[in-house]
Amino acid sequence: MKVHGRCNLACRYCYLYEGPDTGWRTRPAAASDTVLALTAERIAEHAAAHRLPAVSLVLHGGEPLLAGTDRLAAFAG
Numbered sequence: 208m209k210v211h212g213r214c215n216l217a218c219r220y221c222y223l224y225e226g227p228d229t230g231w232r233t234r235p236a237a238a239s240d241t242v243l244a245l246t247a248e249r250i251a252e253h254a255a256a257h258r259l260p261a262v263s264l265v266l267h268g269g270e271p272l273l274a275g276t277d278r279l280a281a282f283a284g
Contacts, residue, residue: 208246210279211237214269224269237274243282 213236214224223231238246254262264283271279 208264208266209238209268210243210266210271210282211268211274213237213273215273216270237278240278243278247282247284 212231212234214221217225219225250262250264253259266279
């Protein structure tokens with residue numbers, strides 16, 4: 208799940224944030240609270256429908272921690 212669309216690491220190998228294409232700058236920096244809530248709801252529905260005992264979710268982006276620990280905790284809640 209891409210929760211944040213920015214990165215503060217400046218890795219040399221990064222083709223997205225360190226390359227010539229700066230189109231990412233015009234996109235939202237982070238997923239909105241509405242998107243996060245609807246996504247969490249849909250994941251819960253899917254898990255219930257398939258009787259999954261647990262769900263693993265990979266956060267990526269940018270740097271997911273830029274979304275803030277409070278927002279991430281609320282999303283994972």
